[in-house]
Amino acid sequence: MTSLRALFIGGTGTISSACVQRAVEAGFDVTILNRGVGTSWSPHSAAKVLTADIRDVQAVREVLGRQTFDVVADFIAFLPEHVRADIELFTGITGQYLFISSASAYQTPPARLPIVESTPLRNPQWQYSRDKIACEDELVRAYRETGFPMTIVRPSHTYARTSVPLIGDRTALQRMRNGLPVIVHGDGTSLWTLTHHHDFAVAFTGLLANPQAIGDSFHITSDEVLSWNQVYTMLATALGVQPRLVHVPSHVIAQELPHFGPGLLGDKAHSMVFDNSKIKAVVPGFCATIPFARGAREIAEWNAAQPDGFGLDEDLSAAFDALAERFGDPAQ
Numbered sequence: 001m002t003s004l005r006a007l008f009i010g011g012t013g014t015i016s017s018a019c020v021q022r023a024v025e026a027g028f029d030v031t032i033l034n035r036g037v038g039t040s041w042s043p044h045s046a047a048k049v050l051t052a053d054i055r056d057v058q059a060v061r062e063v064l065g066r067q068t069f070d071v072v073a074d075f076i077a078f079l080p081e082h083v084r085a086d087i088e089l090f091t092g093i094t095g096q097y098l099f100i101s102s103a104s105a106y107q108t109p110p111a112r113l114p115i116v117e118s119t120p121l122r123n124p125q126w127q128y129s130r131d132k133i134a135c136e137d138e139l140v141r142a143y144r145e146t147g148f149p150m151t152i153v154r155p156s157h158t159y160a161r162t163s164v165p166l167i168g169d170r171t172a173l174q175r176m177r178n179g180l181p182v183i184v185h186g187d188g189t190s191l192w193t194l195t196h197h198h199d200f201a202v203a204f205t206g207l208l209a210n211p212q213a214i215g216d217s218f219h220i221t222s223d224e225v226l227s228w229n230q231v232y233t234m235l236a237t238a239l240g241v242q243p244r245l246v247h248v249p250s251h252v253i254a255q256e257l258p259h260f261g262p263g264l265l266g267d268k269a270h271s272m273v274f275d276n277s278k279i280k281a282v283v284p285g286f287c288a289t290i291p292f293a294r295g296a297r298e299i300a301e302w303n304a305a306q307p308d309g310f311g312l313d314e315d316l317s318a319a320f321d322a323l324a325e326r327f328g329d330p331a332q
Helices: 014-025 057-064 080-090 127-146 169-177 197-207 228-239 250-256 258-268 277-282 292-304 314-327
Strands: 005-009 029-034 048-051 071-074 097-100 150-155 157-159 182-185 194-196 216-220 245-248
Touching: 005 014, 014 029, 014 157, 014 197, 029 057, 048 057, 057 080, 071 080, 080 097, 080 127, 097 127, 127 150, 127 258, 150 197, 157 197, 169 182, 169 228, 169 292, 169 314, 182 228, 182 250, 182 314, 194 197, 194 292, 197 216, 197 277, 216 277, 228 245, 228 292, 245 250, 245 314, 250 258, 250 314
Parallel strands: 005 029, 005 071, 029 048, 071 097, 097 150, 150 216, 157 194, 182 245
Antiparallel strands: none
């Protein structure tokens, strides 16, 4: 029996690396296409690797030659022009094209929970999300007008051992480890969903070459819902420390640390809970099985093993100190 052929554009990022691994395990003949530089994860040993910049259509055509694929999945399309180029490039040579969108494209703040796939798409705070919406619009139009066999996938906050889901990333983790206060947006009680990349990959692989997925959209998340206070506390427990949480209004963080503003005000500041009934109906048996308490241990262990330790951005740490002094409890 001939294996189904899948082309993964990217293939070495947090999400895509796990999807490549799962697809290989599921029996797909996987090819990875990327520039071969700046990869977060090494290419899977069982995957073929082609080197080209997906933004250079002619170079991609040359490395692909006359190959055809049952599935093409693009993990690094962010702008509508990226999607338009993909539609032109892959029309007629793939049976399915999967676009990795974002759950941050959903109405923000949401009018009601849980989020379902029919929840409106609108995010006035984050350009990244608006660009993903524009990409989806291109694909929906192509499907309706020409039958382009697209599938839209919306991850929410998907992490791996190399990811720290805190404001400040590894700097926040190091501060926690050192007994210093860490900044939590709002009062820490808004609800959030963290999905391990291996759980995401199980559902994603179930969509590959699945005729029920053509022309449709799906989000893929864990069913575990945590407050941000719980997220910080679980990471502290994994580090073996007691957390010193300082709650700061989200708009203040966005003002003082503008780099974090769009992703905070346009995503993390709002409770986001998802109904995964649709993906479970199309991928029978899917259920996220890795709780964040386990994921937090993976994060702590991986960072402890790095040559540079947990890493610390001194300027960012100083900014956290200033916020902690303004909003922290003097008794702590």
